[in-house]
Amino acid sequence: MTAPHWLQQPSLSERPEATILDWLFDQGSLTRRLTQLSADHFSVTPLYEGWQPLRDDECLALDLAPNSLGWVREVYLRGHGQPWVFARSVAARSALEQGGLNMDELGTRSLGELLFCDQAFARRAIEACHYPTAWLPLEHAQAGLWARRSRFDRDGLSLLVAEVFLPALWQIVCPLQKDH
Incomplete structure (x- = not known):
């Protein structure tokens, strides 16, 4: 499987419509935006949490050696019970062991809300791509879905959130618009 080419906004060769660009490159909390859109009918459904070798593009983004072991958390962010966003958050094992963040204890809480409430986290540039179909849960595996990711850093702890x-x-x- 070829890794996607994650690009920053000015570099996007295929420009999505303005509404999608707004969602992709919004600097605020996605959790807060989804909560507002759903009129407080927002929830998080964990799909997978555990230790596993991180993908090559994740290792590169986190400045790790290939196949580094990390904590992987995959969830659906839901509005009115419907999956609106598939999120994958990863962090290196070594960073978590010394970083003071217990990703394994989040349960149905939003990681994004935690990141935006802790002013010590610094967010790096947002990157976007069409997410590989093979990396999606089977029930939502379709080509051409837009994704974004960014790295959050705090005192030697780095998290990558896609x-x-x-x-x-x-x-x-x-x-009223069909192709996204």
């Missing part, structure tokens, strides 16, 4: 925007979100955000 968020894939699912069709159900675009049906709410821009219901």
